[in-house]
Structures are given as structure tokens and as C-alpha cells.
Amino acid sequence: MDSKTRDDIDVKYKWDLTRLYASDEDWEKEYQSISERAKAFRDREDTLTSKEVVLDTFREFTDIILRFNYLASYATLRQSEDASVARYRAMEDRISSLASQIAASTAFMVPELLALPEGTLETYMADPDFADHDRTIRGMIRIKPHSLPKTEEYLVAMAGDVFSVPSQTAELLRSLDLKLGSVRNEKGERVPLTDASFVLFLESEDRRVRRTAFRRMMNGYAAMGNTFAALYGGVVKEGRFSHMVRHYDSARAESMDGDDVPELVYDNLIAAVHEGIGTLGAYLELRRKKIGVPHLHMYDLYYGNEKGFEIHPDIEEAFALFLEAVAPLGEDYVRDASRALTERWIDVYENKGKRSGAYSLGSAYGVTPYVMLNHKNNYDGLSTLCHEMGHAMHSFYSNAAQPYPKADYSIFVAEVASTTNEILLNEYLRKKYRDDRAAQRALIGNLLEHFRTTVFRQTMFAEFEHQAHQLADNGESLTAELLSETYLELVKTYYGKACTVDACVASEWMRIPHFYTPFYVYKYATSFCASIFLARNILSGDPEKVASYRRFLTLGDSLPPIEELRIAGVDLSTPEPIAQALDYFAELVYEYQTLLNEDE
Ligand SMILES: [Zn+2]
Known part of the structure; x- marks a missing residue:
């Protein structure tokens, strides 16, 4: 299928970037100006001694970053339109050099502020003049006990390059050097086994294809098990080095302190999800019956998904359905959101050279958000919108309600x-x-799989990495055998009651790129559960619950993420919301069972 060039696309389906800059020349002028201001900022070094100077420095710093974000947003959006345009690629390169320049000329600021006499930062934080910056200052106060003298910080920063070697090497090994051979498909043709073909093999009707692909994938990784263990061990050692140098109890404590989220949230998640493993088993039993096998194996899990919901909305129809779906959020939400299509916040269709996938960019403060799509007239297109x-x-809403330094919401709440x-x-x-049974099955089936892969699978991953880091802290050597044994035990815990757990799945941990960004995946599970909880609140029709959620949307990063979610109506410091999300999962399993029984 050859796609259109960008010029062939109707202008009403392309985003309007003139809200950022009237022309590329204006971007260029602004670039020069910010570069000059960043250079001049350095003159402030060793001057941060009075409240007035500190306040003025915060203001200048904030304004430089705000304007830098306009420049960077424009470059990202332009580059997404068509990666083959050299001018836009050059813009992206220049943005990264400007980012390094700004980082270098402002690097003195935090250490100098941390070196102020005891109690000064606390005084600033309470001072109304610093109201826009209280979150920034709170962040500094939080890291203060974990920061090091200047020369030591310098050494740690220097080591950063070395510490990135394990994850880079693992990525190269996975994507280039690892040879997985080929698998005969249903027609008997040999097809190379890659991450992309693996997904298709696992959806194959032919069980032999599923089984062969699964075993070959796991065994291919197992053959490099010692290497993967050494590489993952490197990441765990980095976590250990960092938490010991910075006086945290563990790598998890350091990572979660960075998110400003208490560790209890992680433990609650695991404990509550364990309570739902029985329901996962009931769901898997339905799938087993549906595909008609005597025992469900790990390689059967992706076979028998419901076909997609048959609906073919073009963008106007999809947008209308979106507005109807979010109507429970209030008339003004619908009115504000409806601006997106007419005011051209959205870049709708695919064109030659356009970036794949979809994203929303809200970092250009005071300008409307932008949304990139590659809209297809189907359910996935609608859901992505x-x-x-x-x-x-x-x-x-956050940009409208918050001052710039507090507008950009944190990763922990980003997917809610x-x-x-x-x-x-x-x-x-x-x-x-x-009354459309096929639609019901498709929609419920889709949500159930979303649950399985987001809540159960990601929590199992979270548990694995927590255990691996604990083993290292207890002085164990992270051999391939130990890591694979640990992983296999977890798979048995989650899937063992409903599935035959094939021993080769023990190597699956080697395939998961997210383990190289420690303590990240738990956020997928917590935010999915929080969203389930909040969507149910909204649909209850209680105006107070809707108002709480709407208030959450205005909070940006003005409060710690757990506090923001509490205002939204969901308290993740207790296991209750996870348990309620799992109750909802149980209801869906029951509904699905009824549908399957009636269709038999
Ligand atoms: Zn997202």
C-alpha cells in the first residue's frame, strides 16, 4: 500500500503549527536568542546568596526552559511529519546540542542551592514569592540527604557512560546478534523467527506452529543465558552502586523516591494481584475451552483472541464517538475537547515519511496540545484517538490551571x-x-486481555525485578540458573494452576527490554487499576466523583502523584483500588463466560 505524500493531504487533517512559530525562520531566531540567554545564565554562578537573586534566577531558568520546550516541540512535530526532510532532521540535532548547552550552563544551580545554609530552602518553599517553584524546591530538599560533595558528583556523572553499557549491549544482542533460526508456518514455508513474526506464530491456528515458535524463541535466548545474566547483572549492580553511594536502602527505594511514590504502593500492588490469581485461572480456563485443548500451555495464551470489533469510523465519525463516550465527564469537557479537530490540534492521517504510531504532546505551555495519529477507520483507530x-x-487543563514549573504531570500519573x-x-x-453479541464478545475479550497483559503480566515482571535486586543485595551471584529459576517460580505462581508451565519459559526474562529500566513496569499495572477505579467512579453518575476526577486533570505536577490520585478519588496507599479493579475483572470474566456459553 503506498501512502500519500504530505502535500496530498487535506490541510484540515494536518496540525496547525503556526501557534508555535509563524515560520521556520522565527524558530531560528528564537533558537539564537535562547542559546544567548543560556550562555549568559552561567554568569550567575556563585551569586545565589540572597532571596532576590535566587528568585530572579528561578524565573530566568524557568523562562529559558519554557522557551526551549517550544523549540523542541516544534522540532519533534516537524520531524514527525516527514522524517525524510533534511531541514527537520537538522532541527532535531540542533535541539539536542542546545539541550546539552543549557544543561551545562545551568548545572551549577542545584549544587549551589543545596549548599545554602541549613533551613534556607525550607524557608523559600514556604514563601509565597516562591509559590510557582515550591515543587522544584521540594524535589531539591528530597534529594539533599542523598547528594554528594561536588567532586564525588562529578565522578558519579563520569561513570554514567560506563553504566549504560549493559543495556546497550543487551539491546544489540537482542536486535542484531541473536540468531533464532526459522519456523515452518501453517503452509509448511520456512519463515525467519523475529519479534514481529513471533507474535503472528503465537496467534496461529496450528498448535504445532505455536509450540515450535515458542520453544525456539525461548531456547534461542537460553543458549545465550550466561551472557544475558551477566548483562542484566550489570544493571542490577549499577542500581546497587547508586543506592549505596547515595545512601538509600535499596535500588527500589532510590528509584521510587525519584517518582515521589512510597514503596508501599509496590508491595500493595503485588499483594493485591496475588489475590486475583484465582480469577486469572478462571479466565484462562474459559480460553482453554474456547480453543478446545485438554491442557492450556504457555504457547496457547495468545491464540483464540476475539476478532476485533467490526466498526469502520472515519475520523469525523470516530471523533463524534469519542465525544459521546466522554460525555459523562461533563459538558465543558466535551466542548473543550471538540476544539481539537476544528482547531487542528490533530495530525490525522498517514503520509510518506510520517512517524509511525501515535502520541500526544502537551509540553508547549500556553499553546494547545498536539496529537499525532496514523488514523485507520477501525476500532483500534478509535481507541487510539x-x-x-x-x-x-x-x-x-493542567496547563490552564498551573504555573509553568508545575504544569507537566509526572510519569506515575501520565497514563491515567x-x-x-x-x-x-x-x-x-x-x-x-x-444487542450485538459479536460486539459484546469483542469488547469484553479485548478488555480481558488488556487486564491479563497489563495487570497480571506487568506485576509478575515487577515482582521478578524486585526479587533479582534483593538477591543481589543479599550477596547472591545472579547466574543464569538463579535468574531463570526465580522467573520460572513466578510463572508457576501466576499461571501454574490454569496452565501447563513449560520449563523453557524460564528464559523469558531475557527477552524483556523494560528490565533495563529498573522499577518502571509496576506503573503500567498501578495506572491501569487506578483508571478502572476512576472510570467506574465517573460512570456511577455521582457528580462529586466526576468533579474530583476533573480536578485531578488540572493538577499537573503540583502535588506528589499519590496525593493527586487521592484527590481524583483513588487511594493507592491502600490495596483497595487494586482489589476493586480485580473485582471488575471477575465481573468481566463472568459476563464473558455467559456470552460463550450462550453461543455454544
Ligand atoms: Zn499513552
Whole structure:
């Protein structure tokens, strides 16, 4: 299928970037000006001694970053339009050099502020003149006991390059050097085994294809097991080095302190998800019956997914459905969101050279958010639109309500608004197509798989990395045998009651790139559960619950993420919301079972 060139696309389906700059020349002028200001900023070194100077320095710093973000947003958006345009590629390169320049000329600021007499930062934080910057200052106070003298910070920063070697090497090994051979497909043709073909093999009707592909994939990794163990061990050792140098109890404590999230949230998640393993088993038993095998194996898990929901909305129709689905959020939400299409916040269709996938960009403060799509007229296209508009409206309301330094919401809450919209859409369509059994099966089946892969699978990953780091802290050597044994035990815990756990799955941990960004995956599970909880609140029709959620959308990063979610109506410092999300999963399993039984 050859796609259109960008010029062939109707202008009303392309985003309007003139809100950022009237022309590329204006971008260039602004670039020079910010570069000059960054250079001049360095003159402030060793001057941060009075409140007035500190305040003025915060203001100048904030304004430089704000304007830098306009420049960077424009470069990203332009580059997404068509990666083959050399001018835009050059813009991206220049943005990264400007970023390094700004980082270098402002690097003195934090250490100098941390060296102020005891109690000074606390005084500033309480001072109304610093109200826009209180989160920034709170962040500094939090890291203060964990920061090092200047020369030691310098050494740690120098070591950063070396510490990135394990993850880079693992990535090269996975994507280039690892040879997995080929698998005969249903027609008997040999097809190379890659990450992309693996997905298709696992969906094959032919069980032999699924089994062969799965074993070959796991065994291919197992053959490099010692190497993968050494590489992953390197990441764990880095975590150990860092937490010991910075006086944290563990790598997890350091990582979660960075997110400003208490460790209890992690432990609650694991404990609550364990309570739901029985329901996961009931779901898997339904799948076993559906595909008609005597025992479900690990290689059967992706076979028998419901076909996609048959719906073919073009962008106007998809947008109308989105607005109907989010109607429970209030008339003004619908009105504000409806601006996105007419005011051209969205770049709708695919064109030659356009970046793949979809994203929302809300970092250009005071300018509307932008949404990149590659819209297809199907359910996935509709669902993606709802997801990205969730991000966009979160940015829209936070940017409107918060001063710039507190507008950009944190990673921990970032996926909540987007996923909540997806769930509102699912619920809305299930009501709208209440008498259409195929639609019901597709929509419920889709949500159940989302649950399995986001809540159960990611929590199992979270548990694995927590155990691996603990083993290292206890002085164990992270051999391939130990890591694989640890992983296999977890798979048995989660899947063992409902599935035959093939021993070769022990190597699966080697395939997961996210383990090289420690303590990240738990956020997928917590935010999905929070979204389920909040979507149910919203659909309860209680105006106070809707108002709480709407207030959350305005909070940006003005409070610690757990506090923001509490205001939204979900308290992740207790296991209760996870348990309630799992109750909802159980309801869905029951509904699915009823549908399957009736269709038999
Ligand atoms: Zn997202």
C-alpha cells in the first residue's frame, strides 16, 4: 500500500503549527536568542546568596526552559511529519546540542542551592514569592540527604557512560546478534523467527506452529543465558552502586523516591494481584475451552483472541464517538475537547515519511496540545484517538490551571487520563451495541486481555525485578540458573494452576527490554487499576466523583502523584483500588463466560 505524500493531504487533517512559530525562520531566531540567554545564565554562578537573586534566577531558568520546550516541540512535530526532510532532521540535532548547552550552563544551580545554609530552602518553599517553584524546591530538599560533595558528583556523572553499557549491549544482542533460526508456518514455508513474526506464530491456528515458535524463541535466548545474566547483572549492580553511594536502602527505594511514590504502593500492588490469581485461572480456563485443548500451555495464551470489533469510523465519525463516550465527564469537557479537530490540534492521517504510531504532546505551555495519529477507520483507530485525547485534555487543563514549573504531570500519573478514556469508550460501546453479541464478545475479550497483559503480566515482571535486586543485595551471584529459576517460580505462581508451565519459559526474562529500566513496569499495572477505579467512579453518575476526577486533570505536577490520585478519588496507599479493579475483572470474566456459553 503506498501512502500519500504530505502535500496530498487535506490541510484540515494536518496540525496547525503556526501557534508555535509563524515560520521556520522565527524558530531560528528564537533558537539564537535562547542559546544567548543560556550562555549568559552561567554568569550567575556563585551569586545565589540572597532571596532576590535566587528568585530572579528561578524565573530566568524557568523562562529559558519554557522557551526551549517550544523549540523542541516544534522540532519533534516537524520531524514527525516527514522524517525524510533534511531541514527537520537538522532541527532535531540542533535541539539536542542546545539541550546539552543549557544543561551545562545551568548545572551549577542545584549544587549551589543545596549548599545554602541549613533551613534556607525550607524557608523559600514556604514563601509565597516562591509559590510557582515550591515543587522544584521540594524535589531539591528530597534529594539533599542523598547528594554528594561536588567532586564525588562529578565522578558519579563520569561513570554514567560506563553504566549504560549493559543495556546497550543487551539491546544489540537482542536486535542484531541473536540468531533464532526459522519456523515452518501453517503452509509448511520456512519463515525467519523475529519479534514481529513471533507474535503472528503465537496467534496461529496450528498448535504445532505455536509450540515450535515458542520453544525456539525461548531456547534461542537460553543458549545465550550466561551472557544475558551477566548483562542484566550489570544493571542490577549499577542500581546497587547508586543506592549505596547515595545512601538509600535499596535500588527500589532510590528509584521510587525519584517518582515521589512510597514503596508501599509496590508491595500493595503485588499483594493485591496475588489475590486475583484465582480469577486469572478462571479466565484462562474459559480460553482453554474456547480453543478446545485438554491442557492450556504457555504457547496457547495468545491464540483464540476475539476478532476485533467490526466498526469502520472515519475520523469525523470516530471523533463524534469519542465525544459521546466522554460525555459523562461533563459538558465543558466535551466542548473543550471538540476544539481539537476544528482547531487542528490533530495530525490525522498517514503520509510518506510520517512517524509511525501515535502520541500526544502537551509540553508547549500556553499553546494547545498536539496529537499525532496514523488514523485507520477501525476500532483500534478509535481507541487510539480516545487514548491520545485523554493525554491531550490532561495537558490542556493542567496547563490552564498551573504555573509553568508545575504544569507537566509526572510519569506515575501520565497514563491515567488516557486509559480512563479508553475504558469509558469500551463501556460506552458495550451499551450502544448492547444487542450485538459479536460486539459484546469483542469488547469484553479485548478488555480481558488488556487486564491479563497489563495487570497480571506487568506485576509478575515487577515482582521478578524486585526479587533479582534483593538477591543481589543479599550477596547472591545472579547466574543464569538463579535468574531463570526465580522467573520460572513466578510463572508457576501466576499461571501454574490454569496452565501447563513449560520449563523453557524460564528464559523469558531475557527477552524483556523494560528490565533495563529498573522499577518502571509496576506503573503500567498501578495506572491501569487506578483508571478502572476512576472510570467506574465517573460512570456511577455521582457528580462529586466526576468533579474530583476533573480536578485531578488540572493538577499537573503540583502535588506528589499519590496525593493527586487521592484527590481524583483513588487511594493507592491502600490495596483497595487494586482489589476493586480485580473485582471488575471477575465481573468481566463472568459476563464473558455467559456470552460463550450462550453461543455454544
Ligand atoms: Zn499513552
